[in-house]
Amino acid sequence: MFQYIVRRILIAIPVLLGVTIFNFLIxxxxxxxxxxxxxxxxxxxxxxxIKKEALGLNDPLYIQYFRWLxxxxxxxxxxxxxxxxxxxxxxxxxxxxxxxxxxxxLVVAYLIAIPIGIISATKQYSWTDYFTTTFSxxxxxxxxxxxxxxxxxxxxxVLQILPTGGMNTLGNEGGFLDTLFHxxxxxxxxxxxxxxxxxxxxxxSMLEVLGQDYLRTARAKGLREFVVTNKHALRNALIxxxxxxxxxxxxxxxxxxxxxxxxxxxxxxxxxxxxxxSRDYSVLMAINFSAAIVVLFSNLLTDIFYTVADPRIxxx
Amino acid sequence: MSKSILxxxxxxxxxxxxxxxxxxxxxxxxxxxKGIISHTVGHVKAVDGLDLxxxxxxxxxxxxxxxxxxxxxxxxxxxxxxxxxxxxxxxxQNLSEVNGSELRNLRTKMQIIFQDPYSxxxxxxxxxxxxxxxxxxxxxxxxxxxxxxxxxxxxxxGLTKHHKNRYPHEFSGGQRQRIGIARALILNPxxxxxxxxxxxxxxxxxxxxxxxxxxxQAQFQLTYLFIAHGLGAVKYISDRVAVxxxxxIVELGKTEDIFKTPKHPYxxxxxxxxxxxxxxxxxxxxxxxxxxxxxxxxxxSGCSFHTRCPFAKAICREKTPDLVxxxxxxxxxxxLT
Numbered sequence: 001m002f003q004y005i006v007r008r009i010l011i012a013i014p015v016l017l018g019v020t021i022f023n024f025l026i027x028x029x030x031x032x033x034x035x036x037x038x039x040x041x042x043x044x045x046x047x048x049x050i051k052k053e054a055l056g057l058n059d060p061l062y063i064q065y066f067r068w069l070x071x072x073x074x075x076x077x078x079x080x081x082x083x084x085x086x087x088x089x090x091x092x093x094x095x096x097x098x099x100x101x102x103x104x105x106l107v108v109a110y111l112i113a114i115p116i117g118i119i120s121a122t123k124q125y126s127w128t129d130y131f132t133t134t135f136s137x138x139x140x141x142x143x144x145x146x147x148x149x150x151x152x153x154x155x156x157x158v159l160q161i162l163p164t165g166g167m168n169t170l171g172n173e174g175g176f177l178d179t180l181f182h183x184x185x186x187x188x189x190x191x192x193x194x195x196x197x198x199x200x201x202x203x204x205s206m207l208e209v210l211g212q213d214y215l216r217t218a219r220a221k222g223l224r225e226f227v228v229t230n231k232h233a234l235r236n237a238l239i240x241x242x243x244x245x246x247x248x249x250x251x252x253x254x255x256x257x258x259x260x261x262x263x264x265x266x267x268x269x270x271x272x273x274x275x276x277x278s279r280d281y282s283v284l285m286a287i288n289f290s291a292a293i294v295v296l297f298s299n300l301l302t303d304i305f306y307t308v309a310d311p312r313i314x315x316x
Numbered sequence: 317m318s319k320s321i322l323x324x325x326x327x328x329x330x331x332x333x334x335x336x337x338x339x340x341x342x343x344x345x346x347x348x349x350k351g352i353i354s355h356t357v358g359h360v361k362a363v364d365g366l367d368l369x370x371x372x373x374x375x376x377x378x379x380x381x382x383x384x385x386x387x388x389x390x391x392x393x394x395x396x397x398x399x400x401x402x403x404x405x406x407x408x409q410n411l412s413e414v415n416g417s418e419l420r421n422l423r424t425k426m427q428i429i430f431q432d433p434y435s436x437x438x439x440x441x442x443x444x445x446x447x448x449x450x451x452x453x454x455x456x457x458x459x460x461x462x463x464x465x466x467x468x469x470x471x472x473x474g475l476t477k478h479h480k481n482r483y484p485h486e487f488s489g490g491q492r493q494r495i496g497i498a499r500a501l502i503l504n505p506x507x508x509x510x511x512x513x514x515x516x517x518x519x520x521x522x523x524x525x526x527x528x529x530x531x532x533q534a535q536f537q538l539t540y541l542f543i544a545h546g547l548g549a550v551k552y553i554s555d556r557v558a559v560x561x562x563x564x565i566v567e568l569g570k571t572e573d574i575f576k577t578p579k580h581p582y583x584x585x586x587x588x589x590x591x592x593x594x595x596x597x598x599x600x601x602x603x604x605x606x607x608x609x610x611x612x613x614x615x616x617s618g619c620s621f622h623t624r625c626p627f628a629k630a631i632c633r634e635k636t637p638d639l640v641x642x643x644x645x646x647x648x649x650x651x652l653t
Contacts, residue, residue, distance in 0.1 A: 213435035222423030
């Protein structure tokens with residue numbers, strides 16, 4: 001197992017390099033550059049060229065890439081082209097709110113989706129089942145910007161019980177209850193979407209297992225139906241569910257770009273949008289780099305959890 | 317041979333004892349659903365009016381073609397699949413009136429060995445956990461006692477106590493069936509329904525498992541309902557045999573009577589269809605039938621075998637024959653002599 005993990009980490013290095021090359025090309029080849037985006041309209045062509053030269057933007061792409069890679073290896077993520085702050089500082093500042101929002105959303109979504117999926121499967125083709133599948137269908141299909149604006153209208157504009165956006169009320173930084181209030185709407189919007197698809201996955205995975213012979217064996221032992229479903233069936237239904245959860249982990253970092261934007265959540269998603277708009281190359285590269293690491297890491301984590309859920313899976 | 321009641325006193329007929337299980341007019345219908353509103357358009361009559369008594373200590377075999385309702389009967393008897401109609405009386409207790417925790421407690425007395433040893437063991441649990449679970453659930457043992465009992469039972473079925481830390485997929489088919497037997501046995505039940513316990517196994521392993529079942533019966537005074545379609549195994553293990561056709565019993569009697577002097581044409585056909593290894597012993601004039609088993613969704617009128625029976629007469633199409641006779645009963649208007 002230890003060997004397997006080491007091997008997977010070693011394989012991850014070339015993958016990560018490949019990802020950074022692609023990201024670099026896509027970002028740098030997009031029309032425009034940081035200087036064009038932030039230039040004073042009165043600046044002369046000469047000024048622009050001096051600025052570009054100073055930032056190294058006139059060098060060939062591969063030289064710029066290797067310079068970036070060299071800096072990364074020294075732990076230097078560079079400086080934002082727009083705010084002149086160190087990139088690492090910007091990201092660490094933004095990662096907290098995103099982690100908070102996304103982890104709460106994921107936990108809420110799973111707490112709702114897994115029991116509902118199990119109930120829906122054990123009562124297949126009942127009214128409960130139809131009701132939950134319809135709702136999960138709605139959860140998946142309603143776009144977050146629409147649902148976001150909808151709940152904002154109802155709870156912030158009409159009822160005026162929840163704040164429209166942000167993470168804290170201005171001048172009231174860091175209050176736990178205050179943050180909780182600000183969390184409610186974005187968490188609702190995000191978890192609806194995540195739970196919607198999760199219910200379907202749990203349901204179909206459970207349905208497959210519920211037809212298995214060994215559950216009849218479990219009933220023949222005289223076990224309660226609750227134990228049969230939740231101990232014998234769920235355990236074996238976990239493999240596909242773990243896969244889905246593993247694919248959800250990267251959004252902890254990636255954030256929900258649209259939802260963060262709607263609710264003015266000061267997280268990485270919002271930062272991504274802003275950086276794309278201002279062609280802030282160094283910030284974008286850092287965001288993508290960390291996202292790639294999280295994706296690779298959660299894939300590894302998923303594979304490790306397979307062995308926990310199913311003893312027939314072994315790596316060596 | 318196992319020490320069945322038959323052998324203890326050759327003169328006493330088993331029917332004088334109080335039955336352990338009494339099945340009265342058992343019916344199991346599965347609805348056939350069609351259309352978007354899934355209305356019921358008919359029923360598959362898997363078991364259609366079955367009467368049977370199982371006496372303590374005996375091995376009663378239930379034989380018949382695939383799809384004749386053998387396994388359904390077995391599962392209905394232990395109420396894993398509740399019957400549509402009819403009664404199953406186990407030790408004087410009507411199982412249709414028993415539910416919930418009462419039924420779960422009864423499971424300590426009636427167990428089932430499943431046909432497929434590959435799919436009937438939970439792949440996610442160690443053998444030790446699988447075997448100890450019923451003991452813990454029914455509070456028959458604490459953790460340490462359970463471990464000891466698991467060790468014992470594994471030895472009894474011919475495995476070793478070291479096997480308890482392994483997962484089911486690490487065993488062969490025969491070993492897995494031994495685990496299935498150990499699982500059924502660990503609660504020390506009175507009745508074990510053996511639902512084709514050897515048909516998924518290699519022939520060489522079949523004999524081992526059959527011998528194991530016989531030894532266990534002698535050791536623990538078990539009563540078996542042995543469901544099978546392999547007649548060799550049936551002949552070897554049973555005291556009495558019940559022949560089923562389309563959800564009904566057509567012939568019932570002691571094993572030797574059934575095998576030597578079958579009375580129902582279907583039993584004769586069934587026996588004839590069993591290959592005899594020695595060519596000199598093969599009966600040249602074999603009774604063969606044509607066609608397939610009729611659909612249990614729409615069984616023939618009268619005697620359900622009349623569509624394939626070479627001796628069918630007009631009355632067979634109209635009147636359903638009753639199962640008659642004392643020790644060797646048959647449901648046929650024109651039984652063979």
